[in-house]
Amino acid sequence: MTHDLTFVAPERRAEVRRRIAVIERFIAAPGRTAAEACAAELGLRPAQFYNLVRAWRETARPKAIMGPGAPRKKPSRVDQRLLAVIDQTIAENGRAEPSTLIARVARVARARDIPMPNRTTLARQVLSRRPALLVERIRSSYDLVVDHTVLDLPVDFGAASAKRPLATIAIDVATDAIVGIAISPGAPRPPATARALLDAMRRGSRSVVASCGRPRVGIVAHLLAEVDAVLEPLAKSGFEPSWMAAGTHAGGLIIESLLGQQHADIRLRQRLVWHDGQRRMAALAPGANALPLEEAESLVRGRLLDDRATTVFAGLDETHRSRLEGDLMVIAQAG
The missing domain is CATH 3.30.420 (Nucleotidyltransferase; domain 5)
Structure with missing residues (x-):
């Protein structure tokens, strides 16, 4: 059976295929001895293996058993007042050019004495918070x-x-x-x-x-x-x-x-x-x-x-x- 690995990180795909094969072999012939052997084969503790089996049975989604490799989101260190300015600027015109939005945010933030990150960080925040929309110049x-x-x-x-x-x-x-x-x-x-x-x-x-x-x-x-x-x-x-x-x-x-x-x-x-x-x-x-x-x-x-x-x-x-x-x-x- 071929499984959809669309949302599995490329570097984890071989391991996910291996895990699926071991899990399905265990489901076909379960038992404590089998679980311990399967866990050892995957380099896991029995409790960890049982968690994988449960996740697979509940979702049948390869991503659910991917394990380490998915990046964790780091909490933003950007001033909350700046984020509020970004959101307000985007709300006023979500189809403006990203460069225009960035310039407007920077101008308002400076006027309000809000601490500014470097331009790369500011651009990343604007792009991540604006809606998925084409700019007006392209639309027209x-x-x-x-x-x-x-x-x-x-x-x-x-x-x-x-x-x-x-x-x-x-x-x-x-x-x-x-x-x-x-x-x-x-x-x-x-x-x-x-x-x-x-x-x-x-x-x-x-x-x-x-x-x-x-x-x-x-x-x-x-x-x-x-x-x-x-x-x-x-x-x-x-x-x-x-x-x-x-x-x-x-x-x-x-x-x-x-x-x-x-x-x-x-x-x-x-x-x-x-x-x-x-x-x-x-x-x-x-x-x-x-x-x-x-x-x-x-x-x-x-x-x-x-x-x-x-x-x-x-x-x-x-x-x-x-x-x-x-x-x-x-x-x-x-x-």
């Missing part, structure tokens, strides 16, 4: 956007060392929902963008209502060459595509507005989007293995992909849908 300009970020996961792409993957993500603007994901080893390129769009398209709603006007699709890129192959087929199919020029460290900001700097125990490293060297290598915990690509994709989709489907492609008739899907497949298979 696009119907679907594609952005990129780097995920702090060790993935085996067939090289000598584990690598942090690039996640190319399609977001439905009307619903603030992640509707398409593609995982790749390098910097942003047309094949990954095409795969993310195909994912969104195939999961999207069909023929809900005829589209009014040309749906606006924005794609974040550092250079036009990263997106030009994708823009043409979108335009031919009735969309209004454009690329959003981003600086070296400006990728992933749209994704960050939805997910913050960490989501579902995955840290987002947006400043690494256009870095494809040593900084993209992933450190492995002692005894841990890199995730196979298929397993990594399953984990990322399980944790980040929204259940809601986009309606951006719903106005396509079957001819245009088939042509766009074929064009995107050609691009996706090019690398």
Whole structure:
């Protein structure tokens, strides 16, 4: 039987599989002697083993028997008055740019003589407390956007060392929902963008209502060459595509507005989007293995992909849908 390890930390997966096998063997043939033998096999005391068995019987959730490895949240040392300012600022306009919110909080805090942490800590507090919403600038300009970020996961792409993957993500603007994901080893390129769009398209709603006007699709890129192959087929199919020029460290900001700097125990490293060297290598915990690509994709989709489907492609008739899907497949298979 295959168990869903979506929410089990990558470095704990082998151990969780081992625990499940031992627990299920014990459940099939219980008894004190068996419990002691199973506990010894897992390096646990009998009482600890019985707790694992109870957790598994009650939930059948692999995460419930993961044990050490999940990070504990540290209590915040930020002044409570500053947190109140942050919450009030966000309440006034939750769709403001994070940089705007940070600047407003800093200005109010200084005026009230509230002790300020460094800018990194302040930004982390703002991003963790603001709602998962796209900023107004994106809401007013696009119907679907594609952005990129780097995920702090060790993935085996067939090289000598584990690598942090690039996640190319399609977001439905009307619903603030992640509707398409593609995982790749390098910097942003047309094949990954095409795969993310195909994912969104195939999961999207069909023929809900005829589209009014040309749906606006924005794609974040550092250079036009990263997106030009994708823009043409979108335009031919009735969309209004454009690329959003981003600086070296400006990728992933749209994704960050939805997910913050960490989501579902995955840290987002947006400043690494256009870095494809040593900084993209992933450190492995002692005894841990890199995730196979298929397993990594399953984990990322399980944790980040929204259940809601986009309606951006719903106005396509079957001819245009088939042509766009074929064009995107050609691009996706090019690398």
